[in-house]
Structures are given as structure tokens and as C-alpha cells.
Amino acid sequence: MQRIINFILRNKNTLLYALLLLxxxxxxxxxxxxxxxxxxxxxxxxxxxxxxxSESVRKYFWLREENERLMEENRRLHTRLYNVARxxxxxxxxxxxxxxxxxxxxIKNSYGxxxxxxxxxxxxxxxxxQDMGVITPQGILGIVERSSQGFASVQSVLNAKSNINxxxxxxxxxxxxxxxxxxxxxVQLEDIPRLVPLKVGDxxxxxxxxxxxxxxxxxxxxxxxxxxxSDSFYQIDVRLFNDMTSLGQVYLILNRKRPxxxxxxxxxxxxx
Numbered sequence: 001m002q003r004i005i006n007f008i009l010r011n012k013n014t015l016l017y018a019l020l021l022l023x024x025x026x027x028x029x030x031x032x033x034x035x036x037x038x039x040x041x042x043x044x045x046x047x048x049x050x051x052x053x054s055e056s057v058r059k060y061f062w063l064r065e066e067n068e069r070l071m072e073e074n075r076r077l078h079t080r081l082y083n084v085a086r087x088x089x090x091x092x093x094x095x096x097x098x099x100x101x102x103x104x105x106x107i108k109n110s111y112g113x114x115x116x117x118x119x120x121x122x123x124x125x126x127x128x129x130q131d132m133g134v135i136t137p138q139g140i141l142g143i144v145e146r147s148s149q150g151f152a153s154v155q156s157v158l159n160a161k162s163n164i165n166x167x168x169x170x171x172x173x174x175x176x177x178x179x180x181x182x183x184x185x186x187v188q189l190e191d192i193p194r195l196v197p198l199k200v201g202d203x204x205x206x207x208x209x210x211x212x213x214x215x216x217x218x219x220x221x222x223x224x225x226x227x228x229x230s231d232s233f234y235q236i237d238v239r240l241f242n243d244m245t246s247l248g249q250v251y252l253i254l255n256r257k258r259p260x261x262x263x264x265x266x267x268x269x270x271x272x
Contacts, residue, residue: 071103071249074137082214082253099214100254102127104152106247111184116156118142120250123150131212133253139218139241140164140206141250158184158244166219167207168196174207177219177238184244186223189236196234198225204238211258 082099104126108119122128124147132144134154142156143164155162158179166177166189175191189204202222206213223239255261 067249075101075103075251098255098257100127100256102132102252102254104128104250104252106250107151109156109244109247111156111158111244114160114181116158117145118154118156118247120152120154120252121150122252123147123152125149127254128152128252129254131258133213133217133255135213135217135251135253136242136247136249138243139220140213141242141244141247143212144252156244157187157240164213165207165210166204168192168198169203169205169216171196174209175236177204186237186239187220189222189238190233192234192236194227194232194234198222198234198236200224211255211261213253214255 079097079099079101082101083097102122104120104122106118107121110116110118118134118141120128120134128144128147130144130146134141134144140157142154142159142162145153145155147153157164157177160179160181162177162179164177165174167174173192173196175189177187177189179187192198200222204219204222206215206217206219208215218241220238220240223237225234225236227234
């Protein structure tokens, strides 16, 4: 208490000046219509700015929650989309569908090495298993290679070991999508025969021969292609739709029928 008294005594002149100033402003506003109007307009402007700033801050901190809500809604839409071939897909329980979809977030990403990988923040306890396809709304990213309880490692399409079935959209011309380790923006489409009509800008999507990705998931567009007289197949560069240097939310796709397909293929090979 003594400190407060000492502070008042030391600053009595300044405090008195401030008090008289506030009193004069109050009397001026109370007895003058013009100043009163200016005061209330200024107060309303200041209040509005405070509320607007407060709302902006609130929305900023709610962005993650809103983004997660939208991702969940999109996950359900993707699930229906990938199972649209099933006439009863909408009525069926999710566990009965061919494809199921999960959401995750990329927490680590490489794109400048020969064998690039991504790390996502979901693992076995979330239902993430080996050989799940990983995509964004723009296109494919890669395939889950291994998972721990809480995380998973994804083999990127920018990986020398990557080999994904792909095709030219709206055609049945299939090939293999690989990466020559030269440019993180471009991958290569192989095994497209010379008789196929191509043009720069053609869209490349996943093919029906993949047991990991549903058909027609976007990949990119043809950047350029070459074909010498002695070649039987094109050399095709595909510009990815995804910016592989900036990745956030992703979708993971599980083909529930893949084990059955692989078992049948193994039996067929063993019978030969």
C-alpha cells in the first residue's frame, strides 16, 4: 500500500493532468453534438476493428478443425466415388466396399534423392497397412511401404523403385510409370507402343491393371515425348499434377480385394 501512495505522490502532477484532461474531454463530448457524434463514430469504428480482429484470430485457430472436417467429408465422397461401380455401394456398410479411404498428413517429405520417401502421421492403429495407395485431390503421391503404430513411410512416385500402372485417359493404352531421377516435376511413362496417337497435354491417369489404386486417379499431363525410327515404344515425360515440394493433407486408399487378387495370381503362376 505504501508503494502505491509513494507512486501517486511522485506522479501527482502527471496524474492530475490526466484526470483534468479526461474530465475536459467528457464535458466537451457531453455538451457538444458535433464532438459527441465524432466520439461515438470513433468508438464504433474502434469496437468494430477489435471485433473483426478477434474474429480473424478465432477463425485462424479454428482453421485446422475446419480443415479436418472438410477432409473427413471428402474422405466419404472419395469412398463412394471409388466404389461407384457397385450398384449397391451407397447402401452397403463401408467394410463391404472394395475400397476404403483414410486421411493423414505429411510430416516429412524428400524429393531430391534417388529414392524419395514421405512420412505420414497415421499408422497401424489407424488402419494404415503396407501397399495402400496415397493421393491428394490433385493426383497420386506413392504407396505405403511400411507402418509403425503411429506413423507410416510412403514410397514416393519420385523413387527409382517406383513402378505404377498408368494409362492415357479415355483410352485402353497402358504402360508403367517410373522415375529417371532427373527432375522432381517429371516422371516417365514407359511401354506405350508407337502406334498410339499422342499429343502434348494428354492426361495420364492410373490404369485398371493396378491392384493398389482405383482406375482414373489423376497423375499428370504429357510434357513431351520422343520416338526414333528404331524404337517400338515412346519415351514420354509426364508433368505431375502434384507439387512434390509442398505436401500437406493426403488420402490413403485400401483395396480390400487385393489379397484375394494376389493369391489368385500366385496360384496361377505356380500352376504353370
